[in-house]
Amino acid sequence: MIEVKNLVKKYGDFKAVDDISFNIGKGEIVGFLGPNGAGKTTTIRMLTGFSPATSGQAYVNGFEVFEKPMEVKKSIGYLPEFPPVYPDLTVRDYLSFVAEIKGIEKKLKKERIDYVTQKCGLSEVIDKEISKLSKGFKQRVGIAQALIHNPLILFLDEPTSGLDPIQIIEVRNLIRELRNEHTIFLSSHILPEVSALCDKVIIIANGKIMAVDTPERLSTGMSGQKTFTFNFLDDISKAENIISQFENINNIKVVENSLEVKVNDISDIPLIVRRAVENRLDITGVIPKTASLEEVFLHLTTKEGA
Amino acid sequence: MKKTYAIFKKELKHYFYSPMAYIMLTVFLFISSWFFTGMLDTYISLSINSLNPYGQSYTLSLDRDFFGPFIVNMAIIFLFFMPFLTMRVISEERKMGTFELLATSPLKNIHIILGKYFAVIFLYLIMLLFTVVYFLGVYFVFPFNIQVLLVCYLGIFLLGSTFLAIGFFCSSLFKQPIFAAVTTFGVLLLLWIAGWGVLGDFGKEISIITHIESFTKGIISLKDVFYFGIVIFFSLFSANLYIDSIRWRE
Numbered sequence A: 001m002i003e004v005k006n007l008v009k010k011y012g013d014f015k016a017v018d019d020i021s022f023n024i025g026k027g028e029i030v031g032f033l034g035p036n037g038a039g040k041t042t043t044i045r046m047l048t049g050f051s052p053a054t055s056g057q058a059y060v061n062g063f064e065v066f067e068k069p070m071e072v073k074k075s076i077g078y079l080p081e082f083p084p085v086y087p088d089l090t091v092r093d094y095l096s097f098v099a100e101i102k103g104i105e106k107k108l109k110k111e112r113i114d115y116v117t118q119k120c121g122l123s124e125v126i127d128k129e130i131s132k133l134s135k136g137f138k139q140r141v142g143i144a145q146a147l148i149h150n151p152l153i154l155f156l157d158e159p160t161s162g163l164d165p166i167q168i169i170e171v172r173n174l175i176r177e178l179r180n181e182h183t184i185f186l187s188s189h190i191l192p193e194v195s196a197l198c199d200k201v202i203i204i205a206n207g208k209i210m211a212v213d214t215p216e217r218l219s220t221g222m223s224g225q226k227t228f229t230f231n232f233l234d235d236i237s238k239a240e241n242i243i244s245q246f247e248n249i250n251n252i253k254v255v256e257n258s259l260e261v262k263v264n265d266i267s268d269i270p271l272i273v274r275r276a277v278e279n280r281l282d283i284t285g286v287i288p289k290t291a292s293l294e295e296v297f298l299h300l301t302t303k304e305g306a
Numbered sequence B: 001m002k003k004t005y006a007i008f009k010k011e012l013k014h015y016f017y018s019p020m021a022y023i024m025l026t027v028f029l030f031i032s033s034w035f036f037t038g039m040l041d042t043y044i045s046l047s048i049n050s051l052n053p054y055g056q057s058y059t060l061s062l063d064r065d066f067f068g069p070f071i072v073n074m075a076i077i078f079l080f081f082m083p084f085l086t087m088r089v090i091s092e093e094r095k096m097g098t099f100e101l102l103a104t105s106p107l108k109n110i111h112i113i114l115g116k117y118f119a120v121i122f123l124y125l126i127m128l129l130f131t132v133v134y135f136l137g138v139y140f141v142f143p144f145n146i147q148v149l150l151v152c153y154l155g156i157f158l159l160g161s162t163f164l165a166i167g168f169f170c171s172s173l174f175k176q177p178i179f180a181a182v183t184t185f186g187v188l189l190l191l192w193i194a195g196w197g198v199l200g201d202f203g204k205e206i207s208i209i210t211h212i213e214s215f216t217k218g219i220i221s222l223k224d225v226f227y228f229g230i231v232i233f234f235s236l237f238s239a240n241l242y243i244d245s246i247r248w249r250e
């Protein structure tokens, strides 16, 4: 569905996107993960035909983006970083306008508007002016706009940024519902979000791709290093004393009344638990620590440097 | 065609859902009727003078002494109005991020540009139509030959459309509508006064206002029609190029 080969985007001498390549299959939901300024928006803008690449190729739905932009634009829906809405129009007028410029036939227009209205939960605000809607509703109007012509591929640039926690959950649920019908490429700088939604994660930093993997493998399986958090009823320094005598421990530190233990192999964990019990420590919890995005990054970038 | 019409409709909604269109029309009606009655007054006193056997020997003509000057006056009003009419046309799309929606939809620049240009022309026609009412009033009291007046209207229509095209181009240059308005006003003013100064005959050729003179005399000169046509085409074409270049830089 999406095939990217050696794509580069330069602003002057600065490489915002530096020679990236990846493939996305039909029906996949892929997270494009990276910190601020990584080049996510720049990449999406090239794939949607908004801005031309400096070099490289990108195929979307089988069409080269720069050679057949019209074909590509017909097969994609795009939610930019800020929902591209006209504040002075009503939701209905706006959706009707988008339907027309996407080339939907007149007789199908009403049906499509009804469908996206229902799908995105916009019925109660359909005749309201967009300027009067909350950020969450505006975002849903933005998604509705991207869906209106039933595109094969959806590009969503940070679909949950700036929303409150309830709105975030609503938007995520909506995206989950859409996954069966569209190939989805969404960008984010929040790892849990991507793990919650995506089959595959592409990590980008400084315009370069750092990793392509499943979310589980990325957050837990960082080159065999395992970190677990231990909680005890007992005094934490006593626990630290006992556990730290264990040979196979890579690293140990006290974090807010619990112990963070890094081992070389996951099979060491039951041994640590046994040792703790033998020493009459009361364990209340052993929690595998998933890496935060920052840690994944740190890890990936340092590995890159070595 | 359908897509051009979609853009056209959307543009008109912006003007008419916001107070913009109403404010513009009201202010325009007020100023233009002010000019109209003032000039009608002058014309009437002139015609009383001309009846006076001791006054200057001068044959008054409605065409020359009333329609023509009124049209030039309208041109001055439009010089101030058009920058406001076109300032947001492209710049606001860029400011609000909706330009990205247009640019990633299966639209060509020509759909966007023509749809938007026709929308401002449409508003402009409404303004002109209101002024027709003034002349209808005169016509009922004192029927005249409408031929010259029609040519005058063609002239002012072409002139205004040219103003709008120039404003359109300026609007593509900036993200802030107000910058577009100021630039448009500057460019129009320069084009207006180009005929006055050191540039001599060349200045007269490029000056926007000299090209409406023949119309005010009831003559349709192809050269002038051509001038307006060229400026309109060139402005819209440059806007088209500039819009593409925005996408290269973003």
Ligand SMILES: Nc1ncnc2c1ncn2[C@@H]1O[C@H](COP(=O)(O)OP(=O)(O)OP(=O)(O)O)[C@@H](O)[C@H]1O
Pocket: A011, A016, A034, A035, A036, A037, A038, A039, A040, A041, A042, A043, A081, A189, B249, B250
């Ligand atoms: N029009 C532009 N001109 C010059 N530099 C730009 C332009 N747009 C983006 N950049 C630079 O390119 C880099 C990548 O920006 P981009 O917007 O793609 O990042 P991002 O991953 O989307 O970040 P964010 O999470 O903040 O949205 C940044 O360093 C940015 O400053």
Ligand SMILES: [Mg+2]
Pocket: A040, A041, A042, A081, A157
């Ligand atoms: Mg971004």
